[in-house]
Amino acid sequence: MYRLAFIGFGVVGQGLAEILYKKKDELKEKYGFEYSVVAVSDFNKGSAYKKGGLDLSKLLELAANNKISEYPGAETGWDALKTIKDSDADIVIEVTYTNIETGEPAYSHFQAALKEGKHLVTTNKGPPALFYRELVELAVSKGVQFLFEGTVLSGTPALNLSQMCLAGNNVKEIRGILNGTTNFILTNMEMGKSYEETLKEAQKLGYAEAKPDADVEGWDALAKVMILAKSVMGADISVKDVDRTGITGITLEDIEKAKGEGKRWKLIGTVTRVGGGVRASVKPEKVALTDPLAAVGGATNALSFVTDLLGEVTIVGPGAGMVETGFSLRIDLLTVHRMS
Numbered sequence: 001m002y003r004l005a006f007i008g009f010g011v012v013g014q015g016l017a018e019i020l021y022k023k024k025d026e027l028k029e030k031y032g033f034e035y036s037v038v039a040v041s042d043f044n045k046g047s048a049y050k051k052g053g054l055d056l057s058k059l060l061e062l063a064a065n066n067k068i069s070e071y072p073g074a075e076t077g078w079d080a081l082k083t084i085k086d087s088d089a090d091i092v093i094e095v096t097y098t099n100i101e102t103g104e105p106a107y108s109h110f111q112a113a114l115k116e117g118k119h120l121v122t123t124n125k126g127p128p129a130l131f132y133r134e135l136v137e138l139a140v141s142k143g144v145q146f147l148f149e150g151t152v153l154s155g156t157p158a159l160n161l162s163q164m165c166l167a168g169n170n171v172k173e174i175r176g177i178l179n180g181t182t183n184f185i186l187t188n189m190e191m192g193k194s195y196e197e198t199l200k201e202a203q204k205l206g207y208a209e210a211k212p213d214a215d216v217e218g219w220d221a222l223a224k225v226m227i228l229a230k231s232v233m234g235a236d237i238s239v240k241d242v243d244r245t246g247i248t249g250i251t252l253e254d255i256e257k258a259k260g261e262g263k264r265w266k267l268i269g270t271v272t273r274v275g276g277g278v279r280a281s282v283k284p285e286k287v288a289l290t291d292p293l294a295a296v297g298g299a300t301n302a303l304s305f306v307t308d309l310l311g312e313v314t315i316v317g318p319g320a321g322m323v324e325t326g327f328s329l330r331i332d333l334l335t336v337h338r339m340s
Contacts, residue, residue, distance in 0.1 A: 184207050
């Protein structure tokens with residue numbers, strides 16, 4: 001029986017909680033995975049710890065009203081670090097917000113969990129992008145798993161594909177559409193809508209934040225490129241090593257010109273082996289219609305791995321969403337179970 005602690009309980013955390021609740025019997029019968037959620041700590045919604053386990057349906061009900069601290073019979077008032085250190089959880093699920101500048105506060109959460117000898121699964125891009133090697137070495141030294149499938153393509157298993165299914169290949173290049181918001185905007189601009197109009201639509205649908213810089217200026221894709229460079233290619237790169245340009249400069253005239261050339265604009269993240277290192281970039285590119293990435297429209301993501309033995313392998317799927325991202329955490333929980 002695994003004891004789980006959620007650090008952060010927003011859209012992604014609740015997405016996983018709903019999956020765990022609905023699939024509890026299936027997880028036990030099909031995979032032998034049994035769990036108890038013993039703790040939740042969320043900066044806005046409150047916290048609850050109960051050694052015997054929390055009822056997920058009650059927890060989700062309270063979370064909807066930002067009242068987790070009103071969970072009956074639970075210890076409350078615990079911040080994230082106290083929850084990690086003092087709860088009896090053996091798996092920490094870290095789903096707080098991403099900070100690509102410092103990695104905090106998630107970086108401190110990651111360190112605390114691993115130092116306590118607790119498995120860590122996450123969708124938080126900041127720490128893996130900035131401190132990958134250090135965190136992996138810490139996890140290894142403590143004999144625990146550090147897993148982050150959902151940091152690149154949400155529930156679409158890009159990292160598992162590269163590390164398991166493509167094991168034994170030399171990955172020479174990785175390139176893909178790593179941000180659904182920008183792909184949605186560029187797809188709609190091809191239909192004649194302006195950037196401003198399409199951005200407003202993306203915000204209305206929940207694809208883009210009110211302040212969309214992380215998406216449209218390429219910061220979100222940059223973090224994912226760094227994670228791929230470090231985890232798949234073993235590179236040691238920093239934010240300043242990634243050549244980054246967003247899509248805000250793309251006009252309808254640029255879109256039409258590309259159409260005339262038999263191409264379409266995509267924000268492409270690329271990592272290429274060069275000598276003993278890598279070259280990494282995030283920038284708008286005119287992609288030929290024969291390219292597998294050209295056919296990927298809307299908020300969908302895609303990633304192509306160029307390998308020495310298998311050639312080019314492309315995976316396409318959702319890059320965001322409550323259930324989709326929650327599913328990536330379920331992948332990691334089952335991996336912990338298989339490896340234990």
